Amino acid sequence: MIKLDKQKRILKDSWYPAKVEVKSPKNKTYHFPIYHWITDSEVYCFREGTALRIFDDSNSHVGGHSRQQELKQRQKVFRSSQRRLAAAKTKQSSPKGTANHIGHICHMSWDVYAQGIPQCIKADSIQSLPYDVQFSFTKTAEMKYTAVTGLVELELIEMAELKKKWTHIDDISHLLCAHRTQVTDFVHKHWKEDSLFGYQFLNGVNPMLIRCCKALPKNFPVTGDMVSLHGGGSLADEMMKGNIFLCDYKLLDGVQPNTISRKKQYLMAPLILLQKTSDNKLMPIAIQLKQKPAKDNPIFLPTDSEYDWLLAKIFVRSANFNFYEVSVHLLRTHLLAEVFTVSLLRNLPMVHPLYKLLMPHTRYTLQINVLARQLLISQTGVLTRFAASGGKGVITILQKSLSSLTYSSLCIPDDIAERGLKDVPNFYYRDDGLKLWEIIFRFVKEILTSYYKTDAEVQKDSELQNWIHDIYEHGFLSQASTGIPQKFTTVDEMIKFVTMVIFTCSAQHSAVNSGQYDFGAWMPNSPVTLQLPPPTKKGKASEKSMLDTFPDIQTTVHGMAVMWLLSKQSSDSIFLGQYPEEHFSEEVPCQKIKDFQVELKRLSAEIKARNSGLDLPYTYLDPEVIENSVSI
Template identity: 60%
Template sequence: MVDYEVTVYTGDRVNATTLNGVHIKLVGTDAESERTWLRTLVIFRGSVSTYTVSCPNSLGQLVLIELDKRQFFLLPDDAWFPDQVEIKSPEQDRYIFPIHCWISDRETHRFREGKALRIFDESNSLGQYAREQELSQRSTDYDWDLYYPGVPYTIKADGPLSLPDEVQFSFTKTTEFAFTAATGLAELQLKGLVDNKENWQNLDNINYVFRNKDTPLSDYIQEHWKEDGLFAYQFLNGVNPTLIRCCKTLPKNFPVTDDMVFIPDGSSLSKELKEGNIYLCDYKNLDGMPANTIQGMQQYLMAPLVLLHKRPDDKLMPIAIQLKQTPAEDNPIFLPTDSTYDWLTAKIFVRSADFTEHQLNAHLLRTHLLAEVFAVSLLRNLPMVHPLYKLLIPHTRYTLQINELARKQLIGPTGVFTLFAASGGEALTMILAKLLSSITFRSLCIPDDIVDRDLHGVPNFYYRDDGLHLWNIMFKYVQGVIQYYYKSDDEIQQDSELQTWIRDIFEHGFLSQPQTGIPQSFTTVPELIKFATMVMFTSSCQHAAVNSGQYDYGGWMPNTPATLQRPPPTEKGTTSEATMLATLPPINVTVQGMATVWLLSRQSSDFVPLGHYPEAHYTEETPRQLQIDFKAELDMLSIAIGNRNQGLEIPYTYLDPKKVENSVAI
C-alpha cells in the first residue's frame, strides 16, 4: 500500500463550515483511488485538516480530484466552501488543486491540478475528458439571454438567487447590501419624504434628506455647485470624465461666434480654437430620445452642447451652452454674461443630461454590461485550468449578481431609474442601443481614448493621469503572465478555447458589429495582451472612476438632477429662482435618487482591492511573483496619489489602487 497525504483548506467565510460527510477520489495517469471519506464530523470554516488516502499502488502523476459531500442522518444538508486541496504523493511530489467555490449539492465535482494548461497541452485523455465535461456543464449554467434588441446579451437567470453558487454574493455582502438599502429607505420614510410629491420651496430644505450621510466632497459640492469652475471641473474629474474632447473646429450645429464669448487677455474664440484651448461636450446621443412621464407629468431630457475654454491660468471654464442640437430662434446659446438664472438653468439642464449620459453610457453600458459579457463568456468557454481563466476570474467577482439586482431594482419595470429618471422607461433601451453602436475598442482602452479625444494637454486631469498609470502597470502584469504561457503567435492561433471566448464576446457583447473594432479572433500575442488588459481595466479601474463618486457629486441633487419637469427656456430673461425650483424634481423623486446613489457608493466590508488575490488560482512561481510585483507597483502609485492629493482643493481618490475594487461588485 502507498499513502497520499491530503490537506484540505476550508475558506474563512461565513457558512463555509459543513456538517456533511466529505469524500475525495484521487485520479492519476496510471490509476485512481477509491472514493474515500475524510473522517471528520465537522469541517470548520478557516480550518486546515490533513487526511490519508491509501492506495494499492502509485497513481502516477495526479491529474484531478473528485469531491462530493453527503448529508449525515438527521444533520442538516449544508454548503461547504473549500479553498484548495494540497496532496503529497508517496514520491514526495506536491500537487495543489485550487477550488474556491461552494459545494452545495450531492453531485461529484472535479478539480484539476493547479498548473495552467492550454487545450493543446492536454497530454492524456483523462484531462481532455474532464475539460470537456466542465465546459459542457458551464455552457448550461451560464447561458445567454437577449435582454433587449440592440443591447448586449446578459446571463440567463430567473433572478439573483437562481445564479450558480460560485458567482453569488457572500453572506456578508448579501447582508450588508440589504441592510444598507433598508436603512436608507427607512430613514426617508420616517422623515415623510418618500411619498411627498410637492416641489422644493427652497434649496436649503434638501439638506434635511441625508444630513448624517454627507461626505466632505458632497458638502463642498453643495457649497460651490453654482460656480463655473466646478461645473467645468466635473467634466475632467467628476463621475463622467469620458465625454469631453478637444475642439479645433466648431460643429456646424453650434454657431458660437467670436463676438458672443469673452476670452481673457484679448484673445478670441477663433484663435483659441487653433491653439487647442477649446473643449466640447456634445450630448448628441440623447437627441430625439422620448423623455419619461413621472407621476403623470411629462419630463424633459435635452441633448446639449457645451463649449469650454482653457484659460491662461490653466483653469477650465464654460463659455457657451446650447440645450438642443438644432440651432433655432427658440434654442438660444446661453453665455456666462446672461442673467444669473438663465445661465444657472442652462447649466442645470446640462448636468441633468450628464446624469443620463453617465448612468447609461459611462456606467451601465461601458462597465456593468460589458463586464457581464466578459464574465459570462469567460465562464462558458474557458475551463478553470486555462491560464486566461486564472488571470481574469478575480475580476468577475459579484458582477453577475449585482447586474441581476440592477435589472430588477434599477432598470426593471418597477426600478428606481425607470420610475424616477427622465431617461427611464421607453428611452432607456433606445439610448443603450444607440450607444452600443457607437462604442469602439479604442474608446475602451484609455491610452487610445485620450489620444482620440486629444486630451494630453489638459491640465489638472487626474482621471487621465491616474488612469494611464494604472493601465501601464496593469499592461505590464498582463504582458508578463500571457507571455509566460504563450511563446508565439502560433500558440495563440492554436488555442481554440481562446478563439471561442473572443468570438462569443464579439457576437453577444457587441452584436457582431465590425465597426466597433472588437477583435473577432486573436492572431498575435500582443492582440491578446491588449484585449485582456482592457477587460481587467474596464472591470476594475474604469468602473471605480465612474461609480465611486456618485454620492459625492450626486448627493446634492441640484448638481445632478435625474430628471427635470419643465422644458428649457426658449428665450433669455424668462427664468428666476421660482422657475428653477419648479424645474427641479419634486421631493419624493429627489430622495429616491439620492438614496440610490448613496447605496451604490457604499463599500462592502469584503471589498477586494485591485492587485489583491485572496484566492490563489495560479500555482506556478512565475505568475505568482508577477502578482506580487503588480501589487508592489500599485502600492507605490497609491502613495504618489496620496501625496498629490494633499495639495489639492478637491482630492481625486477614485483611482487610488487602495480604493479600486477588483471587479464590478456594486
C-alpha cells in the same frame, strides 16, 4: 487530478473547499484550487493548479476529456423553472445558501434583455444563478440592509412620498445633514461656480465625453463676437492652440423623456463649449440646450442674467446624470463586464491560464447585474420611476451607445489621444488612469507571455478564440464597426484586450461609480430629472422658475438614496491586486502577482501625496479603493 465527494447526511449542508494540497512521497507538494460550492454527494474531479492551454492537454486523454466535460456542463441551458424553484428551496435551507459545483447543475446561457444591447446571463431570478457567482452571506445582508435603510440612514424617510415642489434652495440643504463628505460639502458650497462646472467634465463621474474642439459643429453656431473669452486671442486662435473643448450630448437627442407622477419630464441633448484659461481652469463659455439651432433654442452665455446661465448649466447637469448613468456606467462597465464573465465561464475551463487570471475580476458581477435589471431599469425600477431617461429612454440610450461604441474608447491611452486630451492640466482621471493601465498592462503581459511564446500558440488555442468570439458576437452583436477583435492573431492583441477587460472591470468602474453620491447628493448639481422645459427666451429665468424646474421632493430623495446605495462598498470587498483565491500555483505568476501589488501600492502613495495638496482630492482611481470587479 483529484476526486472529491461529500459524505451523505440526513440534513442537507454545503461544503466550500478552497483548495487541496497533496504531498507526494518525494516531498513535493501539489496544489489543487477548488473554490466551488458542493452540496450533493456526487464525485467531482479537479485538476492540479498548473495552468494548461488546450493543446497542452492534446496528448492526454484524461485532461482533454476533463476540459470538454467541464465546458459542456457549463454551457447547458438553465433547467426548467420547476427545477430551479426546487433548487432555490434547497438553497434556502442551507447555512450559507446551498451551492453546487458550477459544473453540476449551475448551467448558463445567453439571454436577450432587449434588442440592440449586449446580451446577458439567462437568469429569471437571483436563485437561478449558479451558486458560485452569487453574493456571500455578508454581501447579501449588507445590500439588503442598505437598500432598505438607505432613506432612513440619510434621514429622508419622512420626505420619501412628498410630491411637492421645492420652495426654497435652503430646504434642499437639509438633505445633506446625515451623510456629508469632503466632496459633498465642496459641491454644495461651489455648485454655482463655472470652475466647478468645468472641472466635473474632467474629474467628475463622467470624464468620458469632453474632447478638444478644433472646429465647431455646424449645429452649434457660436461666433467669436458672441463669447467672452478668458484672455488670449480670438475664438479661432484659441481653437487652433487647443484651448477650446466641446461636450456634445447628441446621443440623448430623440430620447423619449419619462413621465413621473403623470407629469411629463424633460431631458435635453445639450452642447457645451469650454475654454482652458491661463490659470489652468476649464471654464464654460457657451451652452446650447437642444441639438437643432433655432430662435427658441438660444445659446446661453456667462454674460447672461444669473438665472438664465445657472438654469442652462442645471439642464446640462441633468442631461449628464442620465447620460453617464446609462451609457458610461451601466453599459460600458456593468453590461460589458457581464459579457466578459459569461463568456469566460462558458469557454474557459478552470485549468486555463486566462481563467485563472480573469476569474477574480468577475466576482459578484452577474448577481449585481441581475439586481440592476430587476431593481433599477425594470418597469418598477428606480430609474424607471424617478429618472428622466427611465422606461423607454434607458433602452434607447443603451442601443445608441452600443452602436457608436468603439474598442479604442475602452482603452484609456487610445481614448485620451483620440479626444485630444493629453495636455489638459489637472486631469486626474487621465493621470491616474494611464498609470493604472500601464501597471495592469505590464502585469498581464508578464503573466500571459509566460504561457504564450508565439503568435501561433495564440491562434491555435481554440478555447481562447471561442472566448473572444463569444464577446464579439454576444456583447458587441457582431458589429465590426466597433473595432472589437473577432479573434486573436497575435500575443500583443490578446494582451491589450485582456488589459482592457481588467481595467474596465476594476478601475473604470470605480471612476464612474464611486463618486455618484459625492457629486450627486447636492441635487442641484446632478438632478435625476427636470419638470419644466428649458427657457426659449433669455431674461425669463428666476429663482422660482429654477425651483419649479427641479425634481419634486420625492424624486429628489429617492435619487439620493440610489446614489448612496450604489456608492457604498461592502465590508467583504476585494480590491485591485488582492487575490485571496490562489488560482495560480506556479512560481512565475505568483511572483508577478507580488510585483503587481508593489506597483499598485507605490501608485496609491503617489495619489495620496498629490491629493494632500488639492482642495478637491481625486480618490476614485487610488488602487486602495478600486474593487477587483464590478460588484456594486
